[in-house]
Every structure is written in C-alpha cells, then in structure tokens.
Amino acid sequence: MKLTDLFGEMSSPVKFLDRPVPRQLMLELLNYAVWAPNDGLREPWRFIFADNPNGRLLQGLQEPAPAYLLVVMREEADRFKQEEDFAAVSCLVQNFRLLAYEQGLGVRFTLHDWMYDRSRAATFGVLGNERIAGVLELGYCESHLEEKSETPELQLRFELL
Numbered sequence: 001m002k003l004t005d006l007f008g009e010m011s012s013p014v015k016f017l018d019r020p021v022p023r024q025l026m027l028e029l030l031n032y033a034v035w036a037p038n039d040g041l042r043e044p045w046r047f048i049f050a051d052n053p054n055g056r057l058l059q060g061l062q063e064p065a066p067a068y069l070l071v072v073m074r075e076e077a078d079r080f081k082q083e084e085d086f087a088a089v090s091c092l093v094q095n096f097r098l099l100a101y102e103q104g105l106g107v108r109f110t111l112h113d114w115m116y117d118r119s120r121a122a123t124f125g126v127l128g129n130e131r132i133a134g135v136l137e138l139g140y141c142e143s144h145l146e147e148k149s150e151t152p153e154l155q156l157r158f159e160l161l
Contacts, residue, residue, distance in 0.1 A: 014107070016066055018066070019139070020052070020066055021051060021138050023051070026049055026138075029096055030047060030096065032095065033093075036088050036095055037088060037091055042074075042081070042085060044074040044085035045072065048069070048070040048072060049067065049070075050067065050069075050124070051066065061112060065139050066138065068135055068138065069136040069138060071133045071135070074129060074130055089133045089134075090133075093109055093133075093136070097109070105140055105141070106139055106141035109135075110137060111134055112135070115132040116131075
C-alpha cells in the first residue's frame with residue numbers, strides 16, 4: 001500500500017468497535033510519533049491518556065470513544081516559539097495517526113471550546129503553563145481496507161510566483 005492510498009481512508013468517518021485500547025500500544029505509538037520536527041528539540045508536548053473508566057470524564061465534551069489522548073503543549077511567552085511548537089505538535093499528531101492506522105486504530109482529531117477553559121482543562125491535569133492542543137478520540141475500527149470506496153480527485157488551488 002502507498003501512503004497516498006491512506007489519506008482518503010484516514011479522513012473518512014470512524015465507527016469505533018467496543019474494544020479497549022491497550023496503554024502499552026499507546027506508549028509504543030507515541031515513542032515513534034515524537035520523532036516530529038521540532039526546532040531546538042524543545043519537545044513541547046505531553047500526553048494524558050484516558051480510557052474507561054477515566055474516559056467517562058469526557059462524556060458530554062467529546063464524541064463517545066473507547067479511549068482519548070489529550071495532546072498538551074507548553075505555552076511560550078515568545079509567540080514565534082509558540083507557533084513553531086504548535087506546528088511540531090501537529091506533525092506529531094499526523095505521525096501518530098499514521099502509526100495508529102497501521103495498528104487498526106481509528107483516530108479523530110478534535111478541537112472544542114471546552115479546551116480553552118483553564119479550569120476545565122485543569123481537571124484533566126493540564127498545568128497552568130500548558131494548553132490542550134487537541135484531543136484524539138481513539139479506538140479499534142472495522143478494517144480500514146475492507147471497504148475501499150472511490151475518493152474524488154481533490155482540486156488544489158495554488159499560484160506560481
């Protein structure tokens with residue numbers, strides 16, 4: 001399979017199976033995903049894993065999923081570093097999604113208003129100098145490869161200088 005075959009499949013809606021996501025697998029995937037480009041090797045990320053019963057804390061805030069991974073990043077006073085760090089975290093998330101797909105896991109990357117509420121974020125262990133960059137809803141899903149649908153060709157707009 002080529003990487004280009006994955007992108008349409010990874011973007012399609014995910015229906016999770018009622019099957020737990022092993023913590024050990026999360027650690028293994030994250031150990032590879034952190035090989036994201038990051039200027040100065042600041043590695044501004046931290047992760048908070050919530051599965052059942054801890055995942056119930058996210059009920060009403062997130063769509064139902066067997067597990068959640070809160071991707072947390074340090075806040076920087078320097079706006080330039082802050083933007084670089086968010087770009088690095090985004091690369092890490094994409095690495096994670098690709099690795100998870102290989103293991104049969106579906107991943108939904110989400111951003112919600114509640115993430116910007118400091119007191120709400122603190123209930124999940126987010127520190128005062130951190131913010132939630134996104135929440136990954138995780139779970140095993142029906143085989144990614146069984147139902148191959150035709151993906152429409154994307155039309156990209158760009159200009160040459």
